[in-house]
Amino acid sequence: MNIVIIGGNHAGIAAAIRIREEHPKDEVIVFEKKDEVTFVSQTIPLFLMGYQNIHSQANYATPEEIINQGINLKIQTEVISIDAKKKMVFYRGENDKIPRYLYYDRLIMATGSYPNLPPTGGKLNETLFLLKERKDAESIENFISEAHQAVVVGAGLVGVEIARILAQRDINVTLIQSNHRILDKYLDEGSALEVEKQLEKEGVTLLLGTRVDSYHTIDKKIWSRPRIDVFTSNGKIISADGVFMSVGFRPNSFLLAGQVETGDRGAIIVDKYMYTSDPSILAIGDCSTTYMDLTKENIYNPHASDAFRQGLIAAINCHEKKKEIMFTTGTYKFNMDGFTIANTGITLNQAKKFGYDAEEVHYQNRYLARKGNSGYESTGTYYHKAENISKDYSSIYLIYEKKTLKILGLQVLGTVDISQYVNIISLAIQKGVTVPEVEFTDFFFEHGYKNPLGFTKILAALVRKKERECES
Ligand SMILES: Cc1cc2nc3c(=O)[nH]c(=O)nc-3n(C[C@H](O)[C@H](O)[C@H](O)COP(=O)(O)OP(=O)(O)OC[C@H]3O[C@@H](n4cnc5c(N)ncnc54)[C@H](O)[C@@H]3O)c2cc1C
Known part of the structure; x- marks a missing residue:
């Protein structure tokens, strides 16, 4: 099969590499208009914070490394139009005086987004x-x-x-x-x-x-x-x-305007297999919609984490529809030096807007200080009424549905990085897990000074307390 991918960043390259694994006999051509692939935008803040070296490490693959995997990567080559009826793409390389064209069996749109x-x-x-x-x-x-x-x-x-x-x-x-x-x-x-x-x-x-x-x-x-x-x-x-x-992003879906169905903000609508309304065209990453099961919506959600997942699923499905994508939970971690914010699922506001009878509990950890070489440092051990308190803290907000006690969302933030909790809860949300179920899941013993309970047990206790208060 002849597969053409437009866009050589996270979504496009994830798809190309996985196609090599899933369908080794396929011809895979990737068009990328820039002279680099796999640029990680998250490195921009780090670069501006003074980590100058990060700039030379902002790509996780060079064009040569991609080509060496048997992928026909054409950098500095822009696709300028698509004729979906004839299954043709027209493109122009840096030195091309007139556009060239080729035919595809499957087209994968991975053209990303622009800042608004x-x-x-x-x-x-x-x-x-x-x-x-x-x-x-x-x-x-x-x-x-x-x-x-x-x-x-x-x-x-x-x-x-x-x-x-x-x-x-x-x-x-x-x-x-x-x-x-x-x-x-x-x-x-x-x-x-x-x-x-x-x-x-x-x-x-x-x-x-x-x-x-x-x-x-x-x-x-x-x-x-x-x-x-x-x-x-x-x-x-x-x-x-x-x-x-910084007023958001918009999907770069123009090449297919009028040729496939588009939805939220003009993003290309895809099904759970990453197929568009055209049976020969798939779309992944920031140019396409993402399904949010919690709100039953196909939304525009331009996240790198989804771009990768969608790229892999498109690669598996590019011959025939085989594997559904697990819905997104919108999981995100902020790259803020010394202060971390991470979230998954929906907020309490969104939950109420979408008709859930939802509630929120909040827990804040303070951490013990220890005298280290560079003065007092946080031990990473949370405390209850301890004397030796560092300035470090973390805050956890859990959103759940009252009737079923199903987890709907988690927000964590603070000077101590506890963002991994968000990944655990993302899986819990995808699997429809309830608060009591995570309470009794076998997590390692996470003791704290005068507090032997880990975060799921603490949150579950807060949920029980809140529910008792609501009943009385
Ligand atoms: C500052 C910043 C921080 C971010 N932090 C996070 C984060 O922490 N977590 C997270 O999940 N997401 C984050 N994101 C979002 C994330 O970067 C995007 O979701 C991700 O880049 C999407 O990947 P993509 O491959 O779909 O699209 P893009 O990265 O937009 O790539 C699309 C590619 O297609 C190429 N292309 C477009 N049109 C054509 C054409 N006609 N011909 C040839 N090539 C073409 C482009 O040159 C580009 O290389 C951040 C974004 C920014 C800007």
Whole structure:
């Protein structure tokens, strides 16, 4: 079979490598318009935090390594159109004067996403910045070296991360969010408030419940560098050296516009086997929809974790529909130096919106301090009423359905990284496990000072207490 994959990042490369394993006789051609493959965007924040070496390690495979696996990878080659009826793709390499074409038996769309860019009038990489690609990291690094003030628009995952980094790098930063809480798609009120406090402590000014009305760029003849004024819905004008736009991503599905069905935000609708409405075309990663069983929706959920899973499933199914994908739980971990946020499942707000009779319990750990070579360090052992308390803490929020006690979501955050709990609970959600079931699962003995119970037992006790309170 002749399989064409468009896009050589996480989804496309995951599919190509797995096709080699599943269907060794197939011809696999991957088109990638850039000169690199497998670029990890999560390394951009690390690079900006000063881990300069990370830039040379931001790809987990080189084009040569992919080609050596028997994959016909064409880098610096852009697919410019698709004729789905004739099963043809038209592409142009760097040195091609006219487009070339080829026929496919199966086409796998892995064209990813673009950052949303509302009209601003700002000049890209001068007064206006996006975070997605390697070149974005480089222009932001230049900006940081000469700027003093920045505005970040949108307090989602990327916005929170970049605001924090800018503050750490001594830039006066204002984070504007239209919602009244940051990270509202990922966290509930309690956990979001904790992160907001942390951001303010680190020097980020928050403007919540505020929309940006317009922007005005000021020429560099007046200032040493160009500036941009941001006009907000509540009458504020914030003058800055640059604006960071982090208002989400949109699917890069244009090549198939009008040829396959599209859904949420224009993402290509796929079934549980990664097939589109065209029986010869599959779509994976950020250009496609993702099924969320908890809310029974095919949503746009641009996560690398889903891009990989979808790539592997498409590879298994590219001859015939064999294996359904396990639904997404939207599991995510934040890459914040010294402060971790991770979540899985749905928030309490979302649960209520989708008709669940849901409840939330919260537990906060404090950690014992130990005198180490570099002063007091956290021991990683949580305490109850101990004397020697470090500043380290972690917070856990569990969301469950009252009637069935099924787990619906988990949010963890704090200075101690307990994000692995989120992976355990993601599996529990996918399997429909209840709170009492995880309470009695055989996890290793996780003792704490004056507290011999691990996190699942502590949370289960809180759930029982809450349910008793509700009954009385
Ligand atoms: C700063 C940042 C941090 C992130 N952190 C996380 C995280 O912690 N966890 C997480 O799960 N997700 C994270 N994400 C999201 C994650 O990066 C994406 O979900 C992931 O990159 C999607 O992979 P993909 O292969 O579907 O698409 P993309 O990475 O967008 O890749 C698509 C590829 O297709 C190529 N392409 C597009 N059109 C064509 C064409 N016509 N011809 C040839 N090639 C083409 C592009 O050049 C690109 O290489 C983060 C994103 C950003 C920006």
